[in-house]
Amino acid sequence: MPTKRVRAAIVGGGIGGLSAANALLIRGIDVTVFEQVDTLREVGTGVSIFPNGRRQLERMGLKDALAQVGAKVGDGSEYYRMDGTVVGPILTTDSSGWNGVYGMHRADLSRVLAEALPGTTILTAHRCVGFEQNAHVAQVKFANGMTAEADVVIGADGIQSALQKYVVQPSSPEYSGSRAYRGLIPSTKLPEWRKEAHQTWMGDGKHFMVYPVRSGQLLNYVGFVPTSDETVESWSAIGDRDELAASFEGWDPRVVGLLEKVDTCFWWGLYDRQPLASWTNGRLALLGDAAHAMLPHLGQGANQAIEDGVALAVFLEGQTSGEIVDALQRYEVFRRERTDIVQAEARKNGLRYDSRYKSLEERDKEIASSAEFRKWLYDYDVEKAAMSYLSRV
Numbered sequence: 309m310p311t312k313r314v315r316a317a318i319v320g321g322g323i324g325g326l327s328a329a330n331a332l333l334i335r336g337i338d339v340t341v342f343e344q345v346d347t348l349r350e351v352g353t354g355v356s357i358f359p360n361g362r363r364q365l366e367r368m369g370l371k372d373a374l375a376q377v378g379a380k381v382g383d384g385s386e387y388y389r390m391d392g393t394v395v396g397p398i399l400t401t402d403s404s405g406w407n408g409v410y411g412m413h414r415a416d417l418s419r420v421l422a423e424a425l426p427g428t429t430i431l432t433a434h435r436c437v438g439f440e441q442n443a444h445v446a447q448v449k450f451a452n453g454m455t456a457e458a459d460v461v462i463g464a465d466g467i468q469s470a471l472q473k474y475v476v477q478p479s480s481p482e483y484s485g486s487r488a489y490r491g492l493i494p495s496t497k498l499p500e501w502r503k504e505a506h507q508t509w510m511g512d513g514k515h516f517m518v519y520p521v522r523s524g525q526l527l528n529y530v531g532f533v534p535t536s537d538e539t540v541e542s543w544s545a546i547g548d549r550d551e552l553a554a555s556f557e558g559w560d561p562r563v564v565g566l567l568e569k570v571d572t573c574f575w576w577g578l579y580d581r582q583p584l585a586s587w588t589n590g591r592l593a594l595l596g597d598a599a600h601a602m603l604p605h606l607g608q609g610a611n612q613a614i615e616d617g618v619a620l621a622v623f624l625e626g627q628t629s630g631e632i633v634d635a636l637q638r639y640e641v642f643r644r645e646r647t648d649i650v651q652a653e654a655r656k657n658g659l660r661y662d663s664r665y666k667s668l669e670e671r672d673k674e675i676a677s678s679a680e681f682r683k684w685l686y687d688y689d690v691e692k693a694a695m696s697y698l699s700r701v
């Protein structure tokens with residue numbers, strides 16, 4: 309008798325949930341994505357997709373779709389001190405020399421991931437409010453009164469995850485003391501700007517970065533500024549453009565000049581978490597920010613979420629419903645080895661970028677040698693690593 313296909317319910321249609329949906333479908337698992345908002349959209353601004361994430365997305369068959377909207381990031385990518393003194397190059401390749409970095413508008417990436425799924429995969433207006441399970445099945449409850457049954461439930465519902473409390477004791481995210489002002493500027497407003505460059509300026513307690521998105525039509529900027537008041541974590545929070553410009557007064561004229569072109573910006577309070585005690589409980593597994601919320605100072609939150617989805621798919625492929633609990637435990641053990649490190653390193657890198665150092669020379673040296681760590685990040689092939697892990701356990 310043929311084995312019954314495993315049914316997965318993914319809660320959350322962000323980059324993590326949609327990537328996981330693609331990866332699971334490819335490996336023969338039935339998937340439904342339940343997303344709380346009425347219309348699927350990734351508002352906000354840019355996201356860097358690095359070789360470790362892009363390699364997996366391309367293997368899902370998304371190479372051409374990504375190439376249409378991604379902005380190549382390469383030439384002229386540099387770190388600077390706040391006055392514009394060059395600190396060193398920013399690595400934009402893996403060790404093989406593959407230039408696998410795209411600057412992407414979040415909405416473009418979200419659309420590419422969603423359009424690759426069959427039409428009935430995503431159910432919007434489904435806010436998860438409860439979870440139950442027994443030895444045979446799991447059940448998710450939604451605010452609209454619906455319930456869904458599945459063999460496996462994946463909590464891809466972000467840093468404020470509703471499902472996290474079914475795995476670990478509830479806790480609040482930790483505030484970093486920093487706020488990110490973010491926005492987009494049409495590239496035509498800055499014709500002299502280096503087209504493919506990811507550029508980062510590092511000052512006292514602050515840093516500023518710029519990279520292209522949407523095939524280079526837009527420049528994505530982020531200004532990281534310290535603040536004592538905990539700011540909301542919301543794309544819709546409109547930032548004060550004058551306050552943003554004042555925060556970077558006296559910096560490299562390129563930064564000051566760019567900020568003069570800003571019409572509107574958004575702000576976003578920066579939070580992360582210490583690694584959770586666990587990511588899984590029976591048939592429920594967490595993924596992405598729900599599992600390992602991290603600061604954005606390595607640009608890896610979304611990339612790690614993509615890796616999570618691929619690893620889950622490798623571990624769930626060919627499993628029967630009765631084998632899911634073991635498969636999820638393997639997923640957790642396998643993934644944590646990497647994400648615990650990335651979470652901690654993202655915090656450390658924030659200190660470098662914010663010049664929280666006794667001497668800037670020491671900081672600059674660490675930045676120069678960070679290329680080794682970046683290679684460790686970028687060279688990684690989660691699919692191959694998960695398959696190799698499986699062959700050993």
Ligand SMILES: Cc1cc2nc3c(=O)[nH]c(=O)nc-3n(C[C@H](O)[C@H](O)[C@H](O)COP(=O)(O)OP(=O)(O)OC[C@H]3O[C@@H](n4cnc5c(N)ncnc54)[C@H](O)[C@@H]3O)c2cc1C
Pocket residue numbers: 319320321322323324325342343344345354355356357434435436437464465466467468469470488490530576578595596597598602604606607608609610611612613
């Ligand atoms: C300033 C900044 C810059 C960043 N830059 C980068 C970068 O360059 N590269 C990178 O890799 N990462 C970056 N990140 C991190 C990255 O944005 C996140 O790690 C990533 O978006 C997490 O994806 P996710 O799918 O896990 O969660 P989310 O993107 O938060 O998605 C969660 C989804 O779940 C839905 N949801 C929530 N609750 C429920 C519920 N109860 N029921 C149903 N649905 C629900 C939400 O509506 C949302 O659609 C950055 C973050 C910040 C703040």
